[in-house]
Amino acid sequence: MNINSKNFITTKTGEELPINLGESIAEYVNSRYTSFSTSRKNIEDVWMEAWSLYVGSPQAVSYQRQQVINSVGITNIDWRHRLNTGKAFEVVETVHGYLMGALFPNNDWFNLIPATSGYAQLARIVRKYMSNKLWEAKFTTHFNTFLRQLLITGTSILALPWRYEARPHKKNVKVEYPNEEKWTVVEETRVIQNRPDFETLDIFDCYIDPISPAPNEGDFIRRIVKSRAEVIQCIQQGYYSDITPYDICCLSPYGDIDPQTRKDTLKRFQGVDTPHEYSFHDNIEVIEFWGDIHVDGISYHDVCATVIGDTLVRFEPNPYWGGKPFVIGSCFETRHTPYSIGVLQPSLGLIHQLNSITNQRLDNLELAVDEMWTLKQDSVIRPEDVWTEPGKVFLVEDHNDLMPIQRGGRDFVVSYQEASVLEQSIDKNSGTGNLISANAARSGERVTAAEIQAVRDAGGNRLSNLHKHIEATSLIEILKRVYRSLQQFVKEPEIVRVSGMKPGEFNYFKVGANQLAYDFTLRPIGADHVTDSTKYLKDRMDFIQLVSQIPQMAQRIDFDNLLYDIVQHFGFDDPDSYIKVQEQPQTPEMTDPSQMSQQPSAPTSIEEQLAQIGGEPLKQAYLANMAADGGQSFLQNTYGIDTSQLNNNEQPINPGQPITY
Structure with missing residues (x-):
C-alpha cells in the first residue's frame, strides 16, 4: 500500500x-x-x-x-x-427506567447556548433542526439499548x-x-x-x-x-x-x-x-x-x-x-481500568444465593410431597414401583416392608426470611429500594410522610449521582459529536418550522452550512433541570406574593417581563402564544391633528380652577370674598383688569403672572 x-x-x-x-x-x-x-x-x-x-x-x-x-x-x-x-432483571430495568426518565424528561431534553449575545434566535432554530435529525435517526431508541448494556456490563459503546x-x-x-x-x-x-x-x-x-x-x-x-x-x-x-x-x-x-x-x-x-x-x-x-x-x-x-x-x-x-x-x-x-462496574456486578453472589435458596425451598417442597421410603431388601415390591400417586396400592407381606422416612424441617419460614434479607441487600447495593422500584412499601401506623420521603430521597440520591455521571460522560459527548458531524456533512440547506409569536403561527427558516458554522454549547436538560426549574418558578411566585402586599414595591415591578420569564420556564414549546400583547398608548407625535381641537383644554382662569376643585359653590364664595375685601378694586387699579366681567368669565386671570408691589 x-x-x-x-x-x-x-x-x-x-x-x-x-x-x-x-x-x-x-x-x-x-x-x-x-x-x-x-x-x-x-x-x-x-x-x-x-x-x-x-x-x-x-x-x-x-x-x-x-x-x-x-x-x-x-x-x-x-x-x-x-x-x-428475575431479581437481576428487576434491578436493571428499575435503574434503566429511572435514568431514561431522568435523561429524557420531555421532548426538549437538550439546549444550545450561544457563546456570544445576539444569537438566541439562531440557537433556537438550530436546536430545532438538530432535534429533527435526532428524531429521524431514532436516537432515544438506540440510547435505550446503549443504556441497558451499560448497566449490565458496566461499559457500552455507541457508534455514530x-x-x-x-x-x-x-x-x-x-x-x-x-x-x-x-x-x-x-x-x-x-x-x-x-x-x-x-x-x-x-x-x-x-x-x-x-x-x-x-x-x-x-x-x-x-x-x-x-x-x-x-x-x-x-x-x-x-x-x-x-x-x-x-x-x-x-x-x-x-x-x-x-x-x-x-x-x-x-x-x-x-x-x-x-x-x-x-x-x-x-x-x-x-x-x-x-x-x-x-x-x-x-x-x-x-x-x-x-x-x-x-x-x-x-x-x-x-x-x-x-x-x-x-x-x-x-x-x-x-x-485502574477503563472498563467500569455495572449495577449487577457487586450483587452477583447475592443473586446466586437468592436463586439457590429459592430452588432449595422448592426442592424441600418436592421432598415433602414425594417422600422417600425404606424398602425391605427381600420384599415382594420392586423399587421401581415405589412412587407417590393418589389412590396407589402397595402389595406387601408386612407393613414394615415399606416405611416412609421421617424428615424434619418442613417449615420453610427461615428460607423466606433469608430471601427477604437478600433482596434488601441487593436493593441497597443498587439503590433500588422501596418507593424506587416495584417493591411494596412498608405499611402500618408507624409509617410517616417524613419516613417515606427519606426513603425516596435515599434511592433518588444514589441514582441521581449515576444519572449525572452518564449525562456528563456519555450524553454530552454524543451531542458534541453529532453537532460536529452536522457541521461537516450538511451542505444543502433544509427547511425548519418554528412556532411564531401568535397562536397557530409558524415561521420557516433555512438551515445549512452557514447557520451551522457557529459554535454553541450543548447542554442536556434532564431531571436536574426540571428540579431546578421547579425551584426557579417557586422562588418567583413567592416573590410576587410578597411584593403584591406592598403597593410601593409593586409599582416598581415590570410584571410583563416577569410573566414572560415564568411562562418560558414552564417548558412550553411556544411561550409567546400564551401571553396577550397589550396595546401601547399613542404618543403625542402619533396623534391625529384633526382630533386635537376636540380634546378639552386645560383650565387657565381662577374661576375654571375653582369650578373643577369645588364646583359652583366654591366659585361664588370666592367672588363674594373678593367683593367684601375690596379685591376687585385692587386688581382693577393695580393691573387694569376689568373685574366687572368676572362673573361672565370673559376676562380670565393668568395664574402664572407674577405679582409685584
Missing part, C-alpha cells in the same frame, strides 16, 4: 523506516488486538454471568450452574429446580457514523398542451437519509486500550464479522485494496474464535441456536483500529487502519472532524 505521509499527522521516532510499511502496520494492529482481548478475559466472564442472570432463560440458568460450582457447590442433579428469580442516501423518485406531472392535458412521468433524485446513523455495538466486539486513563481518547479496536461476498464487493468498489477476491476465499473463518463463541452463547440464552456450518465458514473477521499507530521510526496519529487477516486493506486519517465516531459510556468508573 502506497502511504503518503503528507496526509497524516506524524512524529518521527527513529532514523530508519520499515521496508514494508503496510505489513508493519498490519502486524501492529493484530498485536494490539491480541493484547486488548487477552487483557480482559476475566471481565468477559463477569459480563456473561450478568447477561445470563438478566435473561433468565433455561439455557442461561444452565450456564449459571456451570459457572457457580465453586461458590454454591455441585447442584446439577436432574430433580433439582433451576428457576431464576453519518449516513447519506439518495434515491431516484418518480411522480406524475400534468402538462398542458393546446386543447388538451397530458400526464408525464418525471424522475428526480431525492435525499432519503442525510443524518447520523446510531448503532449500539456489542461489547464483546469492542476493545479499549487497557492502559488508557480516558476511554474516549485512547486507542479503540472494533471487530466486524462480514460475509466473504460483502468483503469482495468492497474490494471491487475500491474501498479495500492490496487484497484480491481469491485471498478472501482462502481465509479461514473468524480470526479469533473466542469472542464469537461468547456471542453465540448469548444468542442461545435468548433461544437462538448457533449458525449453520455454512454460515460459519462463509463469515470472516475484519479488524478496525482507531487511534495512534507506532511502527519503526514513525508514529501516525489519529488514524483508521483496517486489517483482514495479515493484510492492511485500508489506511487513512480519521475522516471525522469530531473525533472517533464512537462514544464509550461508563457506569461506575474505577481508577
